[in-house]
Amino acid sequence: NAGVTQTPKFRILKIGQSMTLQCTQDMNHNYMYWYRQDPGMGLKLIYYSVGAGITDKGEVPNGYNVSRSTTEDFPLRLELAAPSQTSVYFCASSYLAEQFFGPGTRLTVL
Amino acid sequence: DQQVKQNSPSLSVQEGRISILNCDYTNSMFDYFLWYKKYPAEGPTFLISISSIKDKNEDGRFTVFLNKSAKHLSLHIVPSQPGDSAVYFCAASRGGSGTYKYIFGTGTRLKVLA
Numbered sequence: 001n002a003g004v005t006q007t008p009k010f011r012i013l014k015i016g017q018s019m020t021l022q023c024t025q026d027m028n029h030n031y032m033y034w035y036r037q038d039p040g041m042g043l044k045l046i047y048y049s050v051g052a053g054i055t056d057k058g059e060v061p062n063g064y065n066v067s068r069s070t071t072e073d074f075p076l077r078l079e080l081a082a083p084s085q086t087s088v089y090f091c092a093s094s095y096l097a098e099q100f101f102g103p104g105t106r107l108t109v110l
Numbered sequence: 111d112q113q114v115k116q117n118s119p120s121l122s123v124q125e126g127r128i129s130i131l132n133c134d135y136t137n138s139m140f141d142y143f144l145w146y147k148k149y150p151a152e153g154p155t156f157l158i159s160i161s162s163i164k165d166k167n168e169d170g171r172f173t174v175f176l177n178k179s180a181k182h183l184s185l186h187i188v189p190s191q192p193g194d195s196a197v198y199f200c201a202a203s204r205g206g207s208g209t210y211k212y213i214f215g216t217g218t219r220l221k222v223l224a
Contacts, residue, residue, distance in 0.1 A: 004153070031210045042114070042199060042214035043154070050210065058211065090153050094210065097142060097203075101153030 002026050004102035006091050012108045013081040021076040021105050023091030031094045032074040033058075034066065036087040037104075043090065049074055081109045113137045114202050116215035124223050129187040131218050133200035136181065140202040144212070145174060145185050148197045157198075158185070190222045 007022045025032065030051045035043040035058075045058030049068040063085060065077040074093075078085060086109045092099040115134045123129045133143075141162040146154035160167040160174045160183065167174050173186045187194055197219045201212040 033210070035214075040119075040216065042116075042216045043201075044214075045211060048210055059213075092153070097144065097159055098156045099212070101146075101155070103151070103153050 004091055004093055004100050006089075006102035006105050008105060009103070010106045012110060013078075014110060015081060015083065017081050018077070018079050019081065019107075021078075021089055021091075021107075023074045023076065023102060024072050025074075025091075025093040025100070026072065027093060027095070027100065028071060029093035029095050029100070030071070031099075032068065033092045033094075033099065034064070034074070034076045035090045035092065036060065036085075037090065038087050046076065046089075078107075083109050085109050112216075113140075114200060114213045114215040116198075116200060116218050118218050119216070120219040120221070122221045122223060123190045125192055126189045129185075129190045129194065129220055129222065131185040131187075131198050131200075131220065133183045133185075133215055134181060135183075135202050135213075137202070137204075137213075138181065139204045140213075141205070142203045143174070143176065143183050144201045145172075146199045146201065146214075147194075148199065148217070154199060187220075190220075192222050192224050195220060195222050 004025045033048045034046040044060045047066040049055045089105045091102045144159040145157040148154040197217045201214045
């Protein structure tokens with residue numbers, strides 16, 4: 001049981017580039033989430049999904065897109081990277097209240 | 111507007127003593143609260159939760175207390191161990207345990223001194 005896996009672990013992007021952060025869970029959880037954590041701050045919810053084909057915005061969705069074509073995968077897309085998107089990104093999944101987090105992707109936009 | 115606040119960025123405690131981490135919230139509609147622990151370069155891991163119908167929940171060395179009238183919760187760790195050194199986040203939600211949208215505090219870094 002791998003739990004929640006995220007790739008890549010680190011990435012440096014130039015302003016205006018695009019990329020997809022991958023997230024996969026093997027626990028058959030319906031709920032999946034993307035968070036970002038800026039230095040000295042708590043986690044902010046970007047997008048979430050309550051099941052395959054259903055996604056919705058969280059607190060800070062601007063500049064991001066998501067899709068949920070399968071129960072297992074929940075990729076996060078950055079279309080035009082900006083320095084403000086420099087952060088650590090965490091994916092999580094849950095059955096009910098307890099969310100299981102991946103190890104994170106550290107993204108730097110220069 | 112920060113709805114969940116952890117006003118102490120850091121806390122140092124001697125091994126074997128009690129660690130008390132505090133969390134305040136402003137939204138009276140919050141009815142489910144969780145504590146997460148985070149080590150560097152890892153994702154947060156769930157520690158303990160409490161529903162607003164309770165005022166205390168225990169799990170081993172960890173106890174969470176909820177004071178609804180004060181909109182305050184606290185996590186007690188007894189006895190504290192060096193392996194407890196981590197950042198602790200509280201999170202709050204509306205809609206009970208079946209919800210999926212949490213507001214996180216900014217975290218408290220706990221250092222347990224051997």
